[in-house]
Amino acid sequence: xxxxxxxxxxxxxxPDFSLDALTGAGRLDxxxxxxxxxxxxSHGIREEVEVSLVxxxxxxxxxxxxxxxxxxxxxxxAAALVKTALEGKRGxxxxxxxxxxxxxxxxxRGLAETLNRADGTLVELHEDGDPAVxxxxxxxxxxxxxxxxxxADEEADLLAERADHRIRVGPERLHADHxxxxxxxxxxxxxxxxx
Amino acid sequence: xxxxxxxxxxxxxxPDFSLDALTGAGRLDxxxxxxxxxxxxSHGIREEVEVSLVxxxxxxxxxxxxxxxxxxxxxxxAAALVKTALEGKRGxxxxxxxxxxxxxxxxxRGLAETLNRADGTLVELHEDGDPAVxxxxxxxxxxxxxxxxxxADEEADLLAERADHRIRVGPERLHADHxxxxxxxxxxxxxxxxx
Numbered sequence: 001x002x003x004x005x006x007x008x009x010x011x012x013x014x015p016d017f018s019l020d021a022l023t024g025a026g027r028l029d030x031x032x033x034x035x036x037x038x039x040x041x042s043h044g045i046r047e048e049v050e051v052s053l054v055x056x057x058x059x060x061x062x063x064x065x066x067x068x069x070x071x072x073x074x075x076x077x078a079a080a081l082v083k084t085a086l087e088g089k090r091g092x093x094x095x096x097x098x099x100x101x102x103x104x105x106x107x108x109r110g111l112a113e114t115l116n117r118a119d120g121t122l123v124e125l126h127e128d129g130d131p132a133v134x135x136x137x138x139x140x141x142x143x144x145x146x147x148x149x150x151x152a153d154e155e156a157d158l159l160a161e162r163a164d165h166r167i168r169v170g171p172e173r174l175h176a177d178h179x180x181x182x183x184x185x186x187x188x189x190x191x192x193x194x195x
Numbered sequence: 196x197x198x199x200x201x202x203x204x205x206x207x208x209x210p211d212f213s214l215d216a217l218t219g220a221g222r223l224d225x226x227x228x229x230x231x232x233x234x235x236x237s238h239g240i241r242e243e244v245e246v247s248l249v250x251x252x253x254x255x256x257x258x259x260x261x262x263x264x265x266x267x268x269x270x271x272x273a274a275a276l277v278k279t280a281l282e283g284k285r286g287x288x289x290x291x292x293x294x295x296x297x298x299x300x301x302x303x304r305g306l307a308e309t310l311n312r313a314d315g316t317l318v319e320l321h322e323d324g325d326p327a328v329x330x331x332x333x334x335x336x337x338x339x340x341x342x343x344x345x346x347a348d349e350e351a352d353l354l355a356e357r358a359d360h361r362i363r364v365g366p367e368r369l370h371a372d373h374x375x376x377x378x379x380x381x382x383x384x385x386x387x388x389x390x
Binding site: 029041172173184 | 217218225228235237238270271272326327343363364365366369370373376377379384387390
């Protein structure tokens with residue numbers, strides 16, 4: 001399974017944002033595109049994918065591709081699923097997530113707890129990392145990346161301690177959603193060897 | 196310069212669409228994301244890029260990165276520039292484009308005329324093409340790709356006749372905007388050799 005965890009530092013914790021103004025809602029436009037980049041193929045969905053949006057290191061909205069429905073390619077579609085998840089966050093109690101819509105879970109957990117429950121090879125995606133081509137694409141990667149801001153100190157420390165790899169996908173600094181797309185391509189082609 | 200031409204088969208020719216319902220506006224959401232994927236880096240813009248949205252093989256909205264302003268990462272931002280361009284299309288007379296906002300041009304031209312004025316190596320992006328890694332990334336590529344539909348017969352014939360390369364970026368069929376991102380990454384890394 002391919003897992004992506006995206007740290008949304010300014011993302012809303014409550015559903016009182018407008019789907020018509022996602023940029024102003026803590027850059028939910030970017031997080032929404034990370035979700036669609038994570039799941040959508042031209043005419044289908046990547047089922048063996050999980051995307052977790054870690055909101056303010058406090059609340060995590062997790063999408064599971066095996067159960068996900070109603071995800072369309074536009075930003076609003078993914079953002080609407082986040083909104084529904086936040087509307088249902090009261091159902092998340094202790095370590096237990098709520099499941100407000102098919103394949104969408106919300107839980108009271110930050111990055112550390114999100115990574116605790118994600119089995120696989122932990123890969124930090126960062127502009128200062130090693131070139132992707134120097135690393136063998138893992139079978140079950142857990143990619144962690146940041147939104148428009150850099151990782152917070154605690155996140156960076158956590159990743160420095162736990163990550164198996166720290167890689168960059170190219171010489172340019174890309175948006176988080178574009179990085180998700182390139183990471184998929186790196187895996188799809190098994191490190192640019194299989195087309 | 197890197198050029199991208201995206202064929203929007205159902206895209207609107209008039210500005211009477213809502214920015215709140217881009218998917219229903221001939222998949223303008225997808226075309227908008229092709230524009231942002233073409234230009235935006237994490238904290239800047241790729242200046243040496245041109246993206247042409249070829250609308251119903253009739254009208255082309257062309258974005259020039261050297262002059263472009265007001266392009267934000269969300270879909271609405273790029274779609275708003277398309278709307279403004281379509282509002283100004285009466286200014287396009289014969290072969291002359293109108294320039295309704297900085298770096299945004301609109302002209303009465305289809306794919307053939309758009310390619311006529313784009314110097315460079317013509318590269319068709321298509322799922323049945325050769326693996327990208329088998330081709331040396333060109334200096335001045337002109338990528339042509341299709342929206343959610345396949346190329347129309349006339350477009351396919353034109354590309355079969357004129358394209359220097361026909362490549363695929365991986366084994367999976369990607370959305371057009373994701374393909375733009377991967378094509379940039381292929382060029383950025385000079386065929387996955389330079390990070």
